Amino acid sequence: MAEITAHHGLFKDTNLHVDDTGGPGRPVVLIHGWPLSGESWKLQVPALAAAGHRVITYDRRGFGRSDKPRGGYEYDTLAEDLHHLLTQLELTDVVLVGFSMGGGEVARYVARYGQERLRGVVFASAVPPYLARTDDNPEGPLPAEKAEELAAGLRDDESTFYDTFVTDFFSVDGELKVTQEQWREARALCDEADPRAALGCLAAWAGTDFRGDLPAITVPTLVIHGDSDATVPYEGSGERVHAAIPGSEAHVVAGGPHGVNVSHAEEWNRVVLEFLAR
Numbered sequence: 001m002a003e004i005t006a007h008h009g010l011f012k013d014t015n016l017h018v019d020d021t022g023g024p025g026r027p028v029v030l031i032h033g034w035p036l037s038g039e040s041w042k043l044q045v046p047a048l049a050a051a052g053h054r055v056i057t058y059d060r061r062g063f064g065r066s067d068k069p070r071g072g073y074e075y076d077t078l079a080e081d082l083h084h085l086l087t088q089l090e091l092t093d094v095v096l097v098g099f100s101m102g103g104g105e106v107a108r109y110v111a112r113y114g115q116e117r118l119r120g121v122v123f124a125s126a127v128p129p130y131l132a133r134t135d136d137n138p139e140g141p142l143p144a145e146k147a148e149e150l151a152a153g154l155r156d157d158e159s160t161f162y163d164t165f166v167t168d169f170f171s172v173d174g175e176l177k178v179t180q181e182q183w184r185e186a187r188a189l190c191d192e193a194d195p196r197a198a199l200g201c202l203a204a205w206a207g208t209d210f211r212g213d214l215p216a217i218t219v220p221t222l223v224i225h226g227d228s229d230a231t232v233p234y235e236g237s238g239e240r241v242h243a244a245i246p247g248s249e250a251h252v253v254a255g256g257p258h259g260v261n262v263s264h265a266e267e268w269n270r271v272v273l274e275f276l277a278r
Helices: 045-050 075-088 102-113 144-156 158-169 180-190 195-207 238-244 265-277
Strands: 005-007 018-020 027-031 054-058 094-099 118-124 221-226 249-253
Touching (some): 027 075, 045 054, 075 102, 094 102, 144 158, 144 195, 158 180, 221 238, 221 265, 249 265
Parallel strands (some): 027 054, 027 094, 094 118, 118 221, 221 249
Antiparallel strands (some): 018 054
16 A cells, blocks of 8 residues: 555644545545545555545544544534535645545535546445435335434444444345455444444434435546446436446446445446546
8 A cells, every 4th residue: 555644634623534645636525424434444544545536535533533523413503514625735636536425525515515626536336315104205214213323323322333233234135245354444444433423314314315415526427336236226326326427437246235336346346447537
């Protein structure tokens, strides 16, 4: 892996841990899923850097090595954090890659701050347009009772909840699609999450409506998703994002679980690199 420079003290009230490979290549900002951290991109950073990109990962507030404030775990603030990162590092011609929860930050960032700094966006196993199943969103794959069950499980027995969540994250029809070591690495990242942040962000990704944000996206867009994602099913998320953004590309990974960037890393990296090269 290329040498990483960690940036601290970039933000007015919350310090985010940022890893930056540096270099003159087009910047690619990788936004991690819940409840992990920037370390979850370990199979992507070397491949992207080897292709000449400047690769930047960061830990969302409340997770990993970032500060863990009492609040700010809704998408307007999370998008503001991303905005500060791009401005403080003076990044332009950027491709934003949002995995799972991180896809929400991509959508909300564009809606609030525009596309002046962007070259393109990638929605990877991402939660938009709107996971909650409501009267006006019957295609939403997450019924209210399931969202409540998730929150209750996290509050009542965090360790057991994360064991099950990470297993489902990487499984298809009950079969784990990653190694035990990869499972343990992801599970360990969950323990770095602040409980308040984990609950706040769960509510955010489970209940935020991005349908009004997606029309603002006109830069080149890639949707990449596993066809066997049980956490964020493609039909209720990625397929709808692809339909909502004219000219977007979609790549569906056969047999891919939610954590498809780990289970099918070679295919995932190839498809994203081909998109970046266009």
